[in-house]
Amino acid sequence: MWRSIASNTLTLLIVGLFLLGGLILWGQRQYETTGPLDAAICLRVERGSNMKAVSRDLEAQGAITNGMIFRLGADYDDKAGRLKAGSFLVPAGASMEEIVDAVTRGGASTCGTEIVYRIGVTRVTAQLRDLDPETGQFAEVAAFDPLAEDEPGVFAEKRAEPDTRYRIAMAEGVTSWQVAEGLKAAKFLAGDVDEVPPEGMLAPDSYEVTAGADRAALLGQMQEAQQLRLNSAWESRAEGLPLRTPEELLILASIIEKETGVPEERGAVASVFVNRLEQGMRLQTDPTVIYGITKGKAVLGRGLRQSELRTRTPWNTYVIPALPPTPIANPGQASLEAAADPDSTSYVFFVADGSGGHAFAETLEEHNRNVAKWREIEAQRASD
Template structure:
C-alpha cells in the first residue's frame, strides 16, 4: 500500500511540477513577447513611485496584459528598485521586458513637456511644447520673450521633474548675444566671468538640466566649435587664400552673416575666395556693422555713408583682406563652405528681392543687378 501511495504522490508531484513549469514558461512568454499596446503612450514615473504603482498604471493604459506578471519579471530581473523619475515614450507593441528597460535605464525623459530656449540673431524666445506620442512630434503650448513675465503654462512645468530643457543656438549669433541670452534663462545658474571669443561657440541644440552652470554650457559650446574647426581645417581644399584655422573661422562668420539660404553658402564663399585671390577688398556690410556694434546687439537700421567711409579694423570697404577676427558664430555648413568652396569666376553679389542674391562675374553685370534691386526697393516703398 505504501508503495502505491508513494507512486501516486510522485505522480502528483510530477504533474504539479509540469503545471508550475508550464505556468513559468507562459509567464516568460508574456513578459518577452510583443504587448497589447496599439498606440504609443507616455508613461510618467513620479519621484518616489513604486514598481507596483507603475505596473498598475501600465495595465490601466493597456500597455501590459498583467501588472502582476510585470512585477514578477521586474523582481526576477532585479530592477524593481531601479525606477527613474521622468516621462518616457513607450512604443506600440512594446513587450514588458522592453518597457522595463525604458523606465529603468535612466537619462533624459523621452516625452512629456519640453522647454526650448531659442537664441536667434534678432530675437530670443522660450517655447513650451508637449509631446504627442501618437504622432511622435511636439506641439507648441505657449511661447514668450524671457524678458517678459512667464505665462502660467511655463510656471506650471518649470519645476516638474520630467520637463526637458534645450538651448537652441542659431547660426550667426554673436558671443555677446549668447551670454546675454543665457543670463535671462531662469533655469540655469552661475555667473559668466567673460564673454567667450567671437566665433568660438558652436550653433547647435544643447540638452540642459535645471541648475546647470552657464559657464559649463559655454564650455561645451566652445569644445564643439573647436572640434568642428579642427575637422574642417584638416579637410580643407588646397591653395586657399587663408593661412590659419582662425582665418577659416573669420571667413565662415562672414559667409554666415551674408546669407541665410543653405544653397547659397558655397557660392558666397567662392565670391570671397575669388576676391581674396584677386587682391580685391571684400566690401561686405556685415563686417562694417560689427565694427559699429562690436557684436553687442543688432544695429536695427541701415549703414550710414559715414560708417561705410570710416576706417575701422572691420571696415572691409577700407581694409584689405579679412578683418582681424570673426564677426559671429558660424555653423558647421558655413565652416565647410569656407574651406571647400565651389570653383566659380564670380566676384559680386547683391540681394535679389526674394531673400537670396544675384551673383555676377563683372562689375557691369553687378551694376545691372544693383539697379534691379533698387528699382524693386522703390516699388515696394511706393506700395
C-alpha cells in the same frame, strides 16, 4: 493501499509540476511577447513610486494585460528595485519586458516636457514643449522672450518637476554677446558669465543640459566644439587660399554666415570673397559694417546710411583693404567648410535677387544689371 496512495500522490505531483512549468512558460511568453498597446503613451513615474503603482497605471492605460506578471517579471530580472523617476515613452506594442527595461535603465526622460531656450539672431525665445507620444513630435505649449517678458507661471511649474528636460539651441550667425546674454536669462542654469567668449568661437548647435548646469562650463563646451570644427576645416582646406591662419578662416566663415541663409550659396559666396582677396579688392560686405556699429550687442534694425559706409572702423570692409580683425558672428559647420573649400568661380560681385538668394557676376557691367533688377524689385515691394 499505501502503494496506491503513493502512486496517486506521485502522479498528482508530476501533473502539478507540469502544470506549474506550463504556467511559468505561459507567464514568460506573456512577459516577453508584443503588448496590447495600440498607440504610444507617455508613462510618468513619480519619485518614490514602486512597481505595483506602475503596473496599475500601465493596466489602466491598456499597456499591459496582467500587472502581476509584470511585477513577477521585474523581480525575476532583478530590476524591481531599480525603478527610476521620470517620463518614459512606451511605444505601441511594447512588451512588459521592454517597459521594465525602459523604467529601470536610467538616463534622461524619453518623453514629457522639454524647455528649450532658442538663442536666435534677432531674439531669444524660451519654449515649453510636450512630446505627443503618438506622433513622436513636440508640440509647443507656451513661449516667451526671457529678455523682454516675465516668465509665465507654467514655466516655473514645469521647472519644479524633476523629469523636465532642458535644451539650449544656438542658431548659426549669433554673436558671442547674444549667447552670453541668452544664457544669463535661462533660470534653470547656474553660475556667472564673467566675460564674453571670443567672437566666432562658440559652436552653433543644440545642447542638452540639466537643471543647475553651470553657464561658464556650457560656454566652455561650446568653445571646445568650435575649436574642433575650426581645426578640422583648417586641416582640410583647399590649397592656395589667401588665408594665413585658422583665425582668418574663422573670420571669413563668419562673413559667409551673415551674407547668405541659402545653404547652396555658401560655396559661391565664399568664392566671391576669396577672389576679391586674391585680386586685392575690398570685400565691401554690409554685415561687417554693421558689426563695426553694434559690436555684436544689438540688431541694427534698419538699413545702412551712406555716412556709415564711409566711416572708418576696423570692420568697415568698404574702407579697409582686407579681412576685418575679428569674426563678426559665430559661424556654423557649413560656413566653415565653405570658407575652407569655396566653389571654383570667377565671381567678384553678388547682390540680392529677390528670391532670398543672390545673383552673382564676374564683371561690373553684369553686376550693375543685377543691381538694377534688385532696385526694381525693391520699388515694386514698396509700392505694394
